[in-house]
Amino acid sequence: MSLTAGILTVSDKCSQGLAQDTSGPALRNLLESNNWVVTHTDIVPDETHQITQTVEKWSQTCHLVVVSGGTGLASGDVTVEALEPLFTKKLPSLAIAMVAGSLRITPMAALSQVTAGIVNETVVVAVPGSKKGSTENLQQIIGVLPHAVDTACAGRSTRQIHNMQAPALCGCSRVDDTGSPGGVSEKLGASVAGRARKSPYPMVPADEALAMAFGYVGVLPKAIVELSAVRAGMVLAEPVVAREPVPAYRASVMDGYAVVADDGPGDYCVLGASTAGKNSAVAEMSVTSGSIMRITTGAPVPPGADAVVMVEDTQLLEASADGEEAKVRVLARVQPGQHIRPVGFDVAQGTELLSASTVISGVGGEIGTLALSGNKSFRIYAVPRIAVISTGDELTDSAEMSLQGQVRDSNRPALICALQALGCDVVDLGIVRDDPDILAATMAEALGKGCHGIITSGGVSMGERDWLRPVIEQRLDGKIVFGRVLMKPAKPTTFAMLPQGRFVFALPGNPASAVVAFHMFAAPVIRKLAGHGDRIEALRPSVRAVFCGPEELVLDHVRPEYARARLCWNSQLAVWQAEVLDSRQQSSRMASMAGANALVCLPRGSNQKPVVRNGDQITAIVIAPPAFNY
Numbered sequence: 352m353s354l355t356a357g358i359l360t361v362s363d364k365c366s367q368g369l370a371q372d373t374s375g376p377a378l379r380n381l382l383e384s385n386n387w388v389v390t391h392t393d394i395v396p397d398e399t400h401q402i403t404q405t406v407e408k409w410s411q412t413c414h415l416v417v418v419s420g421g422t423g424l425a426s427g428d429v430t431v432e433a434l435e436p437l438f439t440k441k442l443p444s445l446a447i448a449m450v451a452g453s454l455r456i457t458p459m460a461a462l463s464q465v466t467a468g469i470v471n472e473t474v475v476v477a478v479p480g481s482k483k484g485s486t487e488n489l490q491q492i493i494g495v496l497p498h499a500v501d502t503a504c505a506g507r508s509t510r511q512i513h514n515m516q517a518p519a520l521c522g523c524s525r526v527d528d529t530g531s532p533g534g535v536s537e538k539l540g541a542s543v544a545g546r547a548r549k550s551p552y553p554m555v556p557a558d559e560a561l562a563m564a565f566g567y568v569g570v571l572p573k574a575i576v577e578l579s580a581v582r583a584g585m586v587l588a589e590p591v592v593a594r595e596p597v598p599a600y601r602a603s604v605m606d607g608y609a610v611v612a613d614d615g616p617g618d619y620c621v622l623g624a625s626t627a628g629k630n631s632a633v634a635e636m637s638v639t640s641g642s643i644m645r646i647t648t649g650a651p652v653p654p655g656a657d658a659v660v661m662v663e664d665t666q667l668l669e670a671s672a673d674g675e676e677a678k679v680r681v682l683a684r685v686q687p688g689q690h691i692r693p694v695g696f697d698v699a700q701g702t703e704l705l706s707a708s709t710v711i712s713g714v715g716g717e718i719g720t721l722a723l724s725g726n727k728s729f730r731i732y733a734v735p736r737i738a739v740i741s742t743g744d745e746l747t748d749s750a751e752m753s754l755q756g757q758v759r760d761s762n763r764p765a766l767i768c769a770l771q772a773l774g775c776d777v778v779d780l781g782i783v784r785d786d787p788d789i790l791a792a793t794m795a796e797a798l799g800k801g802c803h804g805i806i807t808s809g810g811v812s813m814g815e816r817d818w819l820r821p822v823i824e825q826r827l828d829g830k831i832v833f834g835r836v837l838m839k840p841a842k843p844t845t846f847a848m849l850p851q852g853r854f855v856f857a858l859p860g861n862p863a864s865a866v867v868a869f870h871m872f873a874a875p876v877i878r879k880l881a882g883h884g885d886r887i888e889a890l891r892p893s894v895r896a897v898f899c900g901p902e903e904l905v906l907d908h909v910r911p912e913y914a915r916a917r918l919c920w921n922s923q924l925a926v927w928q929a930e931v932l933d934s935r936q937q938s939s940r941m942a943s944m945a946g947a948n949a950l951v952c953l954p955r956g957s958n959q960k961p962v963v964r965n966g967d968q969i970t971a972i973v974i975a976p977p978a979f980n981y
């Protein structure tokens with residue numbers, strides 16, 4: 352679990368674009384090289400209100416906020432005056448450590464007024480505005496900041512914070528026994544009045560969240576399937592080699608007559624016929640100079656013949672009483688080998704037809720190749736078996752709603768369909784009430800049924816009946832890997848590992864959030880599990896596209912947004928274009944997902960760039976085949 356930081360540059364000139372912000376990027380480098388995840392950056396002028404507003408907002412989500420600039424002696428320097436009234440606790444020793452360290456480098460350090468304190472359980476540090484001064488000051492305390500954060504965040508576990516120094520997550524399919532941010536969820540059975548009023552889970556940037564999940568999930572073991580059981584979506588675990596040559600015999604490419612090429616045009620007796628599949632005549636007879644044999648496309652060329660003349664290049668001279676052809680005139684000359692596929696022409700025996708990791712597609716080419724390879728069974732990666740559970744007292748499967756307050760379960764059908772499209776074996780465990788006992792029992796049932804993973808929706812936010820995370824930790828002995836993601840929608844997306852390497856994606860209940868989170872995280876993880884490889888870019892592909900509507904979209908200043916969109920290739924302009932489908936992209940609106948084949952990544956807005964406009968370049972994550980406009 353990473354610690355998150357925001358970097359706020361305070362500078363009139365930088366905020367107006369009259370000077371370049373060099374301290375912000377330098378601080379980012381320093382923090383990132385010390386394992387911090389920088390989730391927020393912005394530039395504001397030297398104005399008290401803008402400084403306090405940004406710091407207060409970021410303190411809702413970040414562990415640390417570094418404010419750079421406005422710490423000098425000029426009357427316009429207001430950073431310290433803006434911040435200190437926000438502090439619920441001052442951390443003067445951090446400020447002293449910064450000044451003491453900087454004084455060793457320059458006596459000018461005596462002229463800066465750095466400060467540090469706690470705002471909303473977030474450590475806030477103000478450093479000078481210059482690139483050199485800001486990094487020198489932060490460098491003095493960077494080593495103790497995780498511990499400062501640890502103490503400041505009463506609700507967040509110490510292990511979680513100390514763990515940020517630990518190497519990345521374990522290689523594959525095992526629960527990290529060095530500790531995870533587990534053990535911080537609500538205690539089951541505690542009174543509602545005693546619940547936490549803030550989420551204990553830091554918001555992890557979306558790409559980092561996916562990388563974390565990837566670290567926990569390996570590839571499923573190999574299995575053997577017969578050809579009739581091969582399905583689109585399966586992945587070959589071993590190369591497939593041709594057991595026999597194809598064709599296995601010299602085969603005719605045309606309907607006509609098997610001839611001796613050197614004989615040339617002339618009149619010939621017809622010896623009989625070689626038709627595909629019925630080749631008794633071939634076994635008994637061979638073609639010798641002066642005779643020919645009828646032959647159909649794909650039939651074995653009889654011994655002695657070395658070419659085929661098309662029926663169109665012949666003329667019937669004589670028929671027998673029973674309607675057979677007795678004598679035929681050959682009108683065209685053919686070369687030896689003409690219209691014959693020699694043995695192994697299509698595939699030589701022993702050729703590797705398909706390599707390991709080939710994905711069986713719905714196009715048919717791979718299954719067709721498996722069939723012609725002559726092998727009876729194939730080694731593939733086991734198919735992911737995934738359970739789907741909808742949670743919520745309000746949910747119903749019925750078209751008729753008998754009670755007020757009921758809501759039709761749209762998440763389960765959506766998730767089941769999306770899993771099936773990935774080729775998963777889906778176990779539908781229905782709707783489960785918001786009851787920890789039933790939830791735990793249903794998830795245990797999924798494990799009993801051999802599911803590799805469980806996908807739930809609902810019950811992961813701050814509600815008094817949002818039980819998923821406590822049930823995972825306290826009933827199923829699971830570890831929460833991440834409990835919130837810095838994204839809109841789907842902020843409370845949760846990923847957890849259960850014993851024996853089984854995983855849970857506990858997706859938010861809001862329908863668009865559930866489906867977006869599925870495509871952002873669950874789909875690529877399941878592809879990795881199924882053997883499709885381990886490169887995130889390949890398992891969750893994206894393209895650069897031109898934003899083409901609506902005219903202008905206001906960017907969220909806190910969370911990057913993943914907007915449901917239609918991606919289309921514009922053949923006239925030769926560019927990908929992405930149109931956000933519905934300007935009302937609320938997370939409750941499943942219908943905004945209908946027709947979507949991409950998620951447009953909208954960056955967080957800033958004072959410099961508050962909107963995305965028609966014509967802007969954006970990244971679109973491809974979640975279904977794109978459209979083509981000719």
Ligand SMILES: Nc1nc2c(c(=O)[nH]1)N[C@H]1C(S)=C(S)[C@@H](COP(=O)(O)OP(=O)(O)OC[C@H]3O[C@@H](n4cnc5c(N)ncnc54)[C@H](O)[C@@H]3O)O[C@H]1N2
Pocket residue numbers: 741742743745746758759760761762763808809810811812813814817840841842843858859860861862864938
């Ligand atoms: N105080 C806070 N409240 C909420 C926060 C927050 O940070 N603080 N986060 C909001 C966000 S963002 C989301 S997203 C939702 C996530 O809620 P849950 O995952 O706990 O889901 P529920 O509370 O069970 O339901 C939310 C909503 O979705 C409807 N729903 C649930 N399941 C289904 C389904 N299968 N089919 C159709 N609709 C479903 C449910 O009826 C609710 O309307 O929390 C916010 N709250």
Ligand code: MOO
Pocket residue numbers: 838839840841842843859861864938
């Ligand atoms: O997941 Mo929520 O969508 O951010 O409303």
Ligand SMILES: [Mg+2]
Pocket residue numbers: 809810811812813814816817860
């Ligand atoms: Mg809820």
